[in-house]
Amino acid sequence: AQTVTQSQPEMSVQEAETVTLSCTYDTSESDYYLFWYKQPPSRQMILVIRQEAYKQQNATENRFSVNFQKAAKSFSLKISDSQLGDAAMYFCAYRSASYGNKLVFGAGTILRVKS
Amino acid sequence: SAVISQKPSRDICQRGTSLTIQCQVDSQVTMMFWYRQQPGQSLTLIATANQGSEATYESGFVIDKFPISRPNLTFSTLTVSNMSPEDSSIYLCSGSWSYNEQFFGPGTRLTVL
Numbered sequence: 001a002q003t004v005t006q007s008q009p010e011m012s013v014q015e016a017e018t019v020t021l022s023c024t025y026d027t028s029e030s031d032y033y034l035f036w037y038k039q040p041p042s043r044q045m046i047l048v049i050r051q052e053a054y055k056q057q058n059a060t061e062n063r064f065s066v067n068f069q070k071a072a073k074s075f076s077l078k079i080s081d082s083q084l085g086d087a088a089m090y091f092c093a094y095r096s097a098s099y100g101n102k103l104v105f106g107a108g109t110i111l112r113v114k115s
Numbered sequence: 116s117a118v119i120s121q122k123p124s125r126d127i128c129q130r131g132t133s134l135t136i137q138c139q140v141d142s143q144v145t146m147m148f149w150y151r152q153q154p155g156q157s158l159t160l161i162a163t164a165n166q167g168s169e170a171t172y173e174s175g176f177v178i179d180k181f182p183i184s185r186p187n188l189t190f191s192t193l194t195v196s197n198m199s200p201e202d203s204s205i206y207l208c209s210g211s212w213s214y215n216e217q218f219f220g221p222g223t224r225l226t227v228l
Contacts, residue, residue, distance in 0.1 A: 033215050037219075043152075043221065043222045043224075044219070044222070045158075045207065045209075045218075045219035047116075047216070047217070047218065050216070091157060091158070095217070097214050101146050101148075101214065102148075102163070103209075105157045105158045107156075107157050108157050
């Protein structure tokens with residue numbers, strides 16, 4: 001079974017600075033999808049960024065980018081120019097392209113942004 | 116993207132009773148899911164809601180406790196039956212029409228006294 005590990009329970013960043021959230025996963029599959037979701041105190045899950053495993057190029061969405069290392073099974077999220085509104089719980093998630101459609105989530109990382 | 120709504124947004128219930136949560140998607144989706152999120156924890160998949168057939172439950176979750184309906188491609192319900200305080204949690208509905216997209220409802224916060 002696939003597993004997703006987020007080793008940082010909590011991170012802090014100064015406003016306007018850059019922070020990187022770590023995620024590793026375990027799978028024997030070659031085709032899959034990876035996601036970062038943000039959950040603010042409102043508890044609404046918001047899709048931040050996604051990466052298809054077959055794409056070598058790292059995904060980027062405005063201030064959010066990923067460092068996808070397929071061989072190392074690593075999928076970190078970099079947030080540039082951090083803003084107060086970035087404060088939230090961030091979840092890394094894995095989805096197989098072959099076996100079912102389930103999202104497997106990591107434990108989450110709480111991101112605090114200091115002004 | 117899809118907009119997913121849930122009703123109720125929150126409820127406080129007495130033990131032994133049941134609560135039905137509704138999930139409405141503003142467009143047709145291939146797959147719908149129900150998750151549970153306990154306070155400060157990650158999301159755990161309860162089941163996949165299948166249109167026109169019985170839901171597919173994950174290990175540790177059973178139909179008698181969490182009956183699910185999905186009458187069409189935009190609507191699903193989850194019932195939490197014979198509730199106990201251990202069922203206090205946030206329940207989230209999710210919809211997807213492709214492997215690289217999955218959207219979530221705002222969640223239902225359930226407190227069982």
